[in-house]
Each structure stands twice: as C-alpha cells, then as structure tokens.
Amino acid sequence: MKKELKEKFPLWCSDMKQGQNSLMLTDDLDSLLGCAIERYVKGNEINYFYNFNKIFVANQEEQRKAIGIDLALHKGKSWCNHVVRINEDDYVNPQTANINALLKVHSGNYTKKYAMSTALTMWSYYGLPLPESKVSKMLLLCVDSSFLGHYNNSFKPVHNAYLKLLGFEELIDLLNDTSMADYEALQKEYKTKAKIKLNTEGFLQTNLPLAELQGAFSLPLELPNQHFSLRNQFKEGKGEVRNTVSKDQLENVISFALTGKRFFKYTYF
Template sequence: MKKEYKDKFPEFCSDFTKAYDLCLSDDSDSILVNNFLELETWNSTRFFYDFNMLYIEKGYKQQNPMVGCDISFVDGRCWDNHVTAISSKDIINPNSANLNSIDKINSKNNYTSKYAGSTLATVLSYYDYDISQLSEQAKMLIMCIDSHYYGFYSDRFHSTQKKWLVDVLEMDELYDIIKTHTEQDFIDLARSLNIKIPRQGKKDRDGKIWINKDGYLETEIDLKGISDILGTEITLPKQQFEPFFKQKEDEEYLILKTGYAKTDYISNREQVQKNIFSYSQTFKNSASYTYLYKVNPKQI
C-alpha cells in the first residue's frame, strides 16, 4: 500500500501487542478478512453481526476491544470499505480502517471518487501480502469479492478504480487480471462459489452467513471451493453464539433495529438517527444502517 495512505490508518492496525476480539459479519468479504486477520494478527473471533443482531460467543465475558471485519461501525475499531458520511459535516470514525474514510469520501461531494473495492483487498495490501504466489484463478477470486471487478468494466469508473487498485493498493497484478478477463468471467466464478447468488429478473445477491436456531454459524458460500483455490483453509468459527443484548423483564434493555434512508435531502447522519451503531451509503442517495433502540418491557 502506498505509504501516504498506510500512515493514515488507525493505530490498532499495526499494534500487535494488544489482544482484540474479531467480529464477523454475514458475507464473503467478511469471512475472508476474518480468516486472514486470525492467521496474521489476532486469533480470536468472539462476535457475529448480521446487521439485525450482534451476537457474542456463548459464555464469553468480553475482555478485549472488538474489531469489526468488513463492518462500518460508527464508533469503535473496524476494517471496512463503505462510504460512511453523507456530507463533510459528519464526524468520521477515527478507528475505521477504511480508504473512503481516510480520503474523506461522502455522498454529497465526491461519492463517484470512492474506493469501490473489497475490504479484503485493503487488508491484503496493508499487510503487504504477496499475491504473486497466487494462481490466476485465486487472483480472480480476490477481485470477485464485493464485486471489486465491477467498476473496471465501466468507462465512467475505470480510471478511478485503477487509481485505487494500482496507485494506492499497489496491486498491479490484480489489474493485469482485469485486462485479460471479461466481466462475465468474474460473474461466473463468483456464482460458481456462491459468493453471488443469481435471482430471476433481479441483481445477484450476496451469498450469506447466518446463525441457526441452535446458535451456530452456517453459510451457503462454498468455503471449500474458495479454500481449494486459495490454497488455505477458510472456515467459519465453530463456537456457539448468543445475543449480545439480553432481553430483560423488569428493566430497560437495548436492541438493534435496521433502517433505510434516502439521503438526497439530508445534510448529516444525525438527521437519520442519533444512536447509529453501523452505517453505510449503499448508493449515492441511499443508506442502510442499524441503531440502538431502548426497550421498556413495561410498555410492551
């Protein structure tokens, strides 16, 4: 990664003297980031977040700060890739390891200049992972994550995304892969691994990870196929999870709620919701977010 950008990343990214608890979310970008960070830096995944509920390993008493993997926390440590500001007035999370946050990208002023790549590519670049050892298919796989390839097949966005991939992330070999393959090549690979799931008459959806009724993680993503291509085992955490926010009978308690907003006429995040937990601009004029909501059981 270009030093000018790397030097602006939060301190926790390079501080291996402290223990952190990783938080996995619900797609392929997150599980690959999670596995890489477990191998290279911190080895404990204690949380799972599906954007409706935060879960914690059953019986675990939190001792360490949490680090989100491909999650746009408004406060707290996280690796992510989303635009998290509506305007320059919004306070950007200083502990977000996010190229768009570092470059002060927001939906009002410079949204089309955003980094539209994966969190995985950011992490691999930051930690100087040697991608030259990977097969051509493995390099294609990296570009499939979060549809990183997509912007390169648009005349409008190609030069911007090339700047991020080549000049900032310094991953020229991945750009070479773009030049020698069609967009359909990446679509076919992503679908074959259930990274993307086709839908009749609709845009492909992301393959998902979820909590089953017994509190264990399951996925439709082909982790074995991904592991075979990358030459390293990619796995889900095997422990049991339970809701982090506990329901109480005689006192107020917190839960998470999901919201969606059109941001065309909104000047800052507080106009959407003051108690935002995670937030991302899904498009220039729309956002997805979760917020903390206080429940009074006596009023239910």
C-alpha cells in the first residue's frame, strides 16, 4: 500500500499486539477471508456473527472488543469497503479502516468509490504477498467481484488508480490479460458468492469450498465450530439520499452504508 494512503488509516490497524481483539464475521467470503487475515497477522479469533439485523455470540464471557470485518459500523473498530457518507462532511466512524471513508467518497462522488473487497484492502495494508499462481490471484479478485470495475470502460481508470494505491500493479496486468467471463467462471466453480448462515442448531455453515479456497490463498480458512446464540437484535431502515441530507437525521445507528448513489440501508436500536 502506498504510504500516502496507509498513513490515513486508524492507529489501531498498525498495532501488532497479538490476540487483543475478537472478530465479528458477516455472511460472505469477503468477511471470512478478512477474518482469516486478522487471525494470521494478529491472532484474533471470530467470536461474533452479524447477519445485518442480528448479532450472535459464541463465548458470552468474552471481554475483548470486537473488530467488525466487512462491516460498516457506526462506532467501534471495523474493516470496511462501503460508502458511508451521504454528504462530504457527514459523520464517519473514526475507527473504521475504510478507503471510501478515508478518501471522503459520498453520494455526490459515488462513481469515484473504491469498488473492491475489504479483504484486498487488508491484504495490501498488512503487506501480504500476492498468491503465487495465476488462478489464485484471479480468485482473490473474485472476492466481492473485485475484478468487475476493470471491465467498465468509464470506471476502469478509477479502478486502476485504486489498484496502484494498493501497490497491486501486477493485478492490473493480470486483468488486462484476462476477461470478465474468466472471473465469472471461477466464481461459479468456487461458489465464491455462497453465503454463510447460522443453522437451526446455532452453528455456522456454508457451501463455500473452504479447503480449495484455503489452498488458493495459503491462509487457514475455516468457520468456527462453536455454538452461537442471539445477543442483539436491531431494526432495519432504508432511505433515499434526496430525503436525507446527513446521517445526523438518523437516530441510534448501528451500521450504515449506501447501496447505490441514491439509496442507503442501516440498522438501529
């Protein structure tokens, strides 16, 4: 990651003390891979599962603060890739490690957003070497469809600019030598869009081929096998930017993200 970007991240990101936080997993591969990176780099383990309007917990006695992974938390530590500003001066969680938040992307300049995975941000920030094989690099770009912006001619310069900021010029060359169809085929083969769910017995399950993906990324990629129980339940809200000038108009926000240039979703107490 380029120095000028890395220096904008919250100080907690550079604290390499081992095992001082727990992790909050969400329902997809981007979050699970991000959790695997946190575990590999800092020894932090998953203790919470968030499925947008509910938080489930494994160890209810856990005292360590949680880091949300691929989660647009309004307060607290999180790695995130969502656009979290309605306007340029909107409140942003000061503890969020989110390129779009750090570079003041909002509804008015939405087409300038970072449109790649949270895991790729973390991969770059922690200076992890890219996977060795071509397929593994392509799979990394499959996470959260990080390849997609390259094949939109109007967005391609923005997409390439972010890859350069991440220090991943090598991935630009790879994208130039491959097609969108190549990535879509890999997404289908490796089921990269499969969700993570809590079954009726309170255990996490997924159709993601974890063993194959673990081999591709050379990182332990597994779901915790503990039992999870409900801790918090929130209300869900959504709105249009034209009717909401700022997040200050919303009360008791837990998470917030734009779902496009004109719309947003959030949770609240």
